[in-house]
Every structure is written in structure tokens, then in C-alpha cells.
Amino acid sequence: MPVAKSIRKKLEMSHLRIGILGAGLIGRLMALQLSSDYEVTLFDSDEQAATQSPAYLAAAMLAPVAESVETSPTLMQMGQRSLQLWPELLAQLDEPVFFQQAGSLILAFEQDSAHLVDFARHLKGDEGEDFVRINAARLAELEPELAAQSKPFKHRLFLPHEGQLDNRQLLAALASTLNARGVIWHAHTPAEIREDRVWSNAKPYDFDRIIDCRGLGAKAQIPAGQRLRGVRGEVLRLYAPDVTLNRPVRLMHPRYPLYIAPKENHHFVVGATQIESEDTRQPTVRSALELLSACFSVHKGFAEAEIIQFASGLRPALADNEPRIWVKDHLIQINGLFRHGYLLAPVIVEQCVALVNGKAEDLPNYPNLIEKL
Numbered sequence: 001m002p003v004a005k006s007i008r009k010k011l012e013m014s015h016l017r018i019g020i021l022g023a024g025l026i027g028r029l030m031a032l033q034l035s036s037d038y039e040v041t042l043f044d045s046d047e048q049a050a051t052q053s054p055a056y057l058a059a060a061m062l063a064p065v066a067e068s069v070e071t072s073p074t075l076m077q078m079g080q081r082s083l084q085l086w087p088e089l090l091a092q093l094d095e096p097v098f099f100q101q102a103g104s105l106i107l108a109f110e111q112d113s114a115h116l117v118d119f120a121r122h123l124k125g126d127e128g129e130d131f132v133r134i135n136a137a138r139l140a141e142l143e144p145e146l147a148a149q150s151k152p153f154k155h156r157l158f159l160p161h162e163g164q165l166d167n168r169q170l171l172a173a174l175a176s177t178l179n180a181r182g183v184i185w186h187a188h189t190p191a192e193i194r195e196d197r198v199w200s201n202a203k204p205y206d207f208d209r210i211i212d213c214r215g216l217g218a219k220a221q222i223p224a225g226q227r228l229r230g231v232r233g234e235v236l237r238l239y240a241p242d243v244t245l246n247r248p249v250r251l252m253h254p255r256y257p258l259y260i261a262p263k264e265n266h267h268f269v270v271g272a273t274q275i276e277s278e279d280t281r282q283p284t285v286r287s288a289l290e291l292l293s294a295c296f297s298v299h300k301g302f303a304e305a306e307i308i309q310f311a312s313g314l315r316p317a318l319a320d321n322e323p324r325i326w327v328k329d330h331l332i333q334i335n336g337l338f339r340h341g342y343l344l345a346p347v348i349v350e351q352c353v354a355l356v357n358g359k360a361e362d363l364p365n366y367p368n369l370i371e372k373l
């Protein structure tokens, strides 16, 4: 490109006005990455605290290898790259966010040992590097309180590179950073896309780029031939001063893998059910019994735990449970993050920012992630 033309293009780019629909997880992170160069406007039907979003409910485990049992190898690679990118993203925030990469444990009692054998067989990482079978003595080093429980775990896997973060701290820190940067944020403001414009409260808004991050709220506007569905999840938040765990623990269970993710100051997220339903009712008794008995079976100290919250939400999912980025002219639609929003967000955002900047070819290419319409 001749020098004058390239300078003109640069100047045009620096004045881009970007409209983002949805200020859940992906919308906030997109705003973070774009607001240093462009004028960004966010629209969200929820309040800034995002209490209605699955992003607020999630356990925010960053577990590419554990999740690989049911995902493609590409998704695992995206998750592994995301784990490297998270610290750079968090370093841009005004407030600290709990982030940890101390691995995770997968445990099974005698009666569920077949599930763990099957789980280990389907892991896509390399044994010895991405996952290790450990004995009782190593478990005692990693999690002394678990090794001291009366009912021993018969099978144990350690996934040394996996991580987690505190999602609620992250959403709050993103909001305060974006507000400090002067991002325009229309809260309690549902929006939709019509005739290449954003419409909200019967008013049109024009942007140079529109980025749709509405999760399930975009159901009626995803590309033809795609089907977006909600997958119900129920999750508990506990305060358990009698329990200390150093990393997330998954317990093999016949219906779904249950996890206990320790956050700071003896707070724990216990979840999550995975039910093929868009039922938005409060959590059921059956799920309460299953989740609570599972965590009591892992550590008796949960008996005196305080139940802070028990809530349900819907994960936005496409047919193959993997995310897509659809690009058409100046519209980018991001959806289908399913149970992997936190796991994949840094890579998804990296790819979309590169699309806005016209630099997508500089990044790793993940088959099926980006679809040009």
C-alpha cells in the first residue's frame, strides 16, 4: 500500500466507532481491548453488576484438559492459549482479580472408578505432561485436608496446568476500568440489529463496526441454518470456614462431573448440573441434594458451610457445543461459548480484535472458529 494511503487508512481506523451489544463476559472484554484505540459504546439489558448473566453465575474454571474429554482438540488448544493470555488481560484492570494456575484434581470413590478410567481414556492431553495419575501420598501433599478424610479416594488424577479465576471480581473490575476509560455504557437497555444499525428504545445508532455479544439474547438474530439453545446449569456458592482446598476438585459422578472450585477466603463454587433444557426456574431439590451430598462426601467440613446462593442459568450453545465468530461486512457476531466462556474468552477476543484491526492473518488459525458470511 502506498505510504499516503496507509496513513489515511490508519487515521480512518483511529476514528472507528464501535457498538457492542451485550456487556456480559465477551462484550466487556471486547470493550477493554478496543477502548484504548476506538470509541466504544456498550448496550446491555442488565445492570452493570451483570447479576442476570451466566457470566455472573459461572465457576470460571479454566480447564482445557479436563474439558477436552468432550471437546475437539482445537478447543483444548484454544483453552491452553487463553490460559497464557489471561494474565495480560488482567494486568490492564484497575482492580486486582483472583487468578490461579495451580492445577486441578479429578477424584473418584471406589464405586465410580469406572467413570474415572473412562474419563482418563478420553483426555486429549499428553499423560505425564497434561495429566498425571497420582498416589495417596501425592494427594496428601497437594490437598492435606482431602487425604485426611475418612472415606479414601481410590483413583486420582492431577492436571497440573489448569487454572481458575474469580468471575465476579473480574466483571466488577472490567466495569470500573471501562467506566474510567470513558466507555459509553447503556445499562438496562436492550438492543437489536436491524438494517445494519443498532436499535434501542426505538432509536437507531450508527457505528463503523457492530459486535454482537448478547449470548442467548441474540437467539433470534444468529445466521440462518444455525440453532442457538440454552443449556441449564445450577450452581451453589458456599462459605465454608472449616474447609481449605488449594485448587479446584472434580468428583466423578454418574450423571455429570461435579466440581468444587475454591475462591478466596473460604468461598466455594460447587456445580454444576448440565441439563438439556431452557427451564429458567430456580434450582430443584434433586440438584440441591446431589450437589450438597457430593461436596459433603469430598470433605466433611462442608457440613457447617453457609449456603450463600443457589441459582440456575442458561449456557448459550450451538449444535456442536463449540463457539463461532460470524463476520458479515461490518458486523461481528460471537456466540456459542457454552460452558467454556472463561476458558476461551482471551482467544475469542484476540481473534475478534484482530478482525476489527484487519490483522487476523497474524494469529493462530483455529478451524471452524471464524465463518465469513
Ligand SMILES: Cc1cc2nc3c(=O)[nH]c(=O)nc-3n(C[C@H](O)[C@H](O)[C@H](O)COP(=O)(O)OP(=O)(O)OC[C@H]3O[C@@H](n4cnc5c(N)ncnc54)[C@H](O)[C@@H]3O)c2cc1C
Residues within 6 Å of the ligand: 021, 022, 023, 024, 025, 026, 027, 043, 044, 045, 046, 050, 052, 053, 054, 055, 056, 057, 058, 059, 060, 061, 062, 189, 190, 191, 192, 213, 214, 215, 216, 217, 218, 232, 233, 234, 235, 271, 272, 312, 313, 314, 315, 316, 334, 335, 336, 337, 338, 339, 340, 341, 342, 343, 344
Ligand atoms: C452454571 C454455569 C457454570 C459455568 N461455569 C463455567 C466455567 O467454570 N468455566 C467457563 O469457562 N465457563 C463457564 N460457564 C459458561 C460462561 O458463563 C458462558 O460461556 C459465558 O458467560 C458466555 O459469555 P457471553 O459473553 O457470550 O454471554 P453472556 O455472559 O451471557 O453475556 C450476554 C450479555 O448480553 C446481554 N443481553 C442479552 N440480550 C440483550 C439485548 N437484547 N440487548 C442488550 N444486551 C443483551 C445480557 O444481559 C448479558 O450481559 C458457566 C455457565 C453457567 C451457567
